[in-house]
Amino acid sequence: MNQHASTCPRPTARDDVRRKLEDALRGCTQSGRLVGADEAAARMQDTCVHTREGRPLVLAIRDSEEIAHALAHARAAGATVHPVSSGRNWGYGTARPGRGVADLILDLSQMNRxxxxxxxxxxxxxxxxxxxxxxxxxxxxxxxxxxxxxxxxxxxxxxxxxxxxxxxxxxxxxxxxxxxxxxxxxxxxxxxxxxxxxxxxxxxxxxxxxxxxxxxxxxxxxxxxxxxxxxxxxxRPERVEMFVFWLSRDSGLGETVEAMRALCTRSGLEIGGINLMNAARIEAMAGASATRGCPWVGTGVVFGRRRVVRAGRGVIRQALRGKVRALRFVNEDTLRLARRATGLRPLARLIPAALHDMVSSVGAAHEVLSGHPNAFALQLAYAGSDRPFPKAGIGADPAQDGCGLLWYAPIVPMRGDAARTYVDFVTRTCATHGFVPPITFSTLSSSAFDSTVPLLFPRDAENSERAMSCLRALIAQGRALGFEPYRFHADLMDEATSAAPDHWWLAERVRAALDPDRVISPGRYAPPTDVFGLNADFIEGRSQ
Structure with missing residues (x-):
């Protein structure tokens, strides 16, 4: 037997569709630019190694007219397409289509007006x-x-x-x-x-x-x-003031959550949000010294006129009194002072220890909370990798830099007992799979947290499989406790659609009316098979 013939993958029906589509796109000057194979492969890099890698074409798009032409060619060829904007959905699949099902990626990053x-x-x-x-x-x-x-x-x-x-x-x-x-x-x-x-x-x-x-x-x-x-x-308000607090004991989690809810709902302050992070999360982003030996660190932000924000400090102190070891307020003035003083040894002792140790991290966090984007939080994605985080985050790209990252992101009721149940279950499940979970609670409304748990690992096949198994276990066990994710990895659309059948029945009816041939992102937030009798076996055929 010819050895080459036995080791090369056999062409499939999807390969024929892609060849037909590629020929049509190369012969059309109005449907964008097909990128080369190396660029396409780089575009499809993810923060996880996948056992089944697709081979979609990648088309760089410049305007809406090119999109319309590309869709016409896809329909004619019986092909599927998946649009991406910047393609930086790290931890959720990056630029990957749902369950890897797509013949053509529409790269919309050049549509940037x-x-x-x-x-x-x-x-x-x-x-x-x-x-x-x-x-x-x-x-x-x-x-x-x-x-x-x-x-x-x-x-x-x-x-x-x-x-x-x-x-x-x-x-x-x-x-x-x-x-x-x-x-x-x-x-x-x-x-x-x-x-x-x-x-x-x-x-x-x-x-x-x-x-x-x-x-x-x-x-x-x-x-x-x-x-x-x-x-x-x-x-942009007159004053953006960040507050940082440290919990001295893990048993104080529940009462602190209750205080956070009161601040969000009854304080009368314009609070953009409050994050409560465990020590593992803080260490991954800002180093062990930032925890000050505490199991939980919180950060919040208040917006408003200077005098209103200043008066709000008393409200925040009262809400957190007896629950936290320390509380600090950070604004443009305190940061300016801290930055000046860190270079002057005689004044260094006058700066609070927390600000002195974390002036760079706190300053970067304050910038983000003030509506100035930076890459400070992105260094978290590099915590499981041997690759150092780029200086100042310039050019940082976890997918291209070989980082291993998957996100678990459920909604958690903003109640102390729910937070305690959630932390215990996440810690126990992650330990079973060899992970220490970096947990954050972020206030998403007056009654709900979104919690994010990044699974960080060396990006290879074995560790990717371990992380994906852990993520599936978190989803399943969390659902049993009432913690439903608000967002899923592209390869876990089966998990996304496995609950709430009434919801997905109607969603599929709407989708079938909008896209009867399942041309655009057929595997994205859609059941893996046509369980509702709409276009039977269509999606499974597209994945061959």
Whole structure:
């Protein structure tokens, strides 16, 4: 037997479809640029090694017309496509399509225009490739005092991609999809869509139109390619003050959670959010000294006029009194003083120890909370890797740099007993798989936390399999306790759709009407097989 023939993979029906599509795209000058094989392979790197790697084509797109032409070619070839914005969805699959099912990746990162900006209302209209850093530079050039909706993923990540994934931060509109006033999209059949109140040249200032609200069907979904998004920005307040507190004992977790809820709901302060992080999370981001030997460290942010924020310190002190070992307040003035003093030995002893030890980390965190994106939190992704974090985070890319990262991100009720149950279950489950969990609770509403647990590991096949097994166990056991994830890795769409059958039945009915041939992202937030009798066996056939 010919050895070469026995070791090379046999062509499949999907290979034939891709060849047909590739020929059509190369013969068309209006449908974008097909990137080379090496660039395409780099684009598909993830923060986890996968046993089944797809071989999709990658098409660099510059405008909506190219999207429409590319979709027409895909329909004609019987192909599937998956759009990505910046493709930096690290820990959730990066640029991978749902369950790896796609013949063509539409790379929208070159669609990076800021189409309009109302400097009175703070309304900005952007394309998919516009990043946090790009918007920050744009606002700075204009002298516009509005805040960028920042995240821990850093300045090179797409605003639109994060909003469509329902990401969040700690600037005043913490739930980033809540800031979406409208959008434009192209359906799989090539038909344009625009939100009800975004029909004119000037973006509308209100998200709800007349009749059914439809923009939500493009969030965590497929069926269309979103080409524009209108976002409401919040004005930069006179004062952004961060507060940091340390818990001396783990048993104080429950009462501290209750105090956090009271601050968010009854204090009368404009609190962007509060994070409560265990020692493992703090050490991964800022080093062991930042914990001051405490099991939990909290950070929060207050926005407002100087005198209001100053008065709010008393409210925060009262809420946390008797529950924390130490409490510090950080603003532009204290940071300026600390930065000056750290270089002057005679004054160094006058700076509080926590600020002196963490001036760089606290300063970077304060920048993000103030709506200035930076890569400070991204160094967490490098904690399980031998690769050092790039200086100042410049050029940091965990997928390209060989980092191992998977996220577990469930919703946890903001109650002390729920937090205690959650921490115990996560710690126990992670230990079974050889992980020490870096846990964060982030206030997402007046009643709910989003908790994020990054699984950090050397990126190889064995450790990737161990991490994925741990993630599946966390999802299953967490669900049994009532902790449902709000977001899933691209390869875990079977887990995402395994609960709430009534919800997914209707979602699939809507999707089938919008994209009857399952052209756009067929495996993304959709059941792995056609369990509801719509286009039977379609998705399974596409994965061959």
């Amino acid at each position: 800021i189409l309009s900006f109302d400097d009175d209302l703070g309304i900005v209209r952007v394309e998919p490739g516009v990043t946090q850093g790009q918007l920050a530079a744009f606002l700075a050039r204009k002298g516009a005092r509005f805040m960028v909706p920042t995240t821990g993923a850093g300045p090179d990540c797409s605003l639109m991609g994060n909003a469509l994934e329902r990401g969040y931060g700690m600037t005043p509109i913490s739930d980033h999809f809540q800031a979406v006033l409208g959008l434009a999209a192209i359906t799989a059949e090539g038909r344009p869509y625009r939100s009800a109140l975004q029909q004119g040249d000037a973006p509308g200032p209100y998200r709800w139109g007349v009749g059914p609200y439809l923009d939500g069907i493009f969030s965590q979904s497929g069926g269309a390619v979103v080409t524009e998004m209108v976002l409401q920005l919040k004005p």
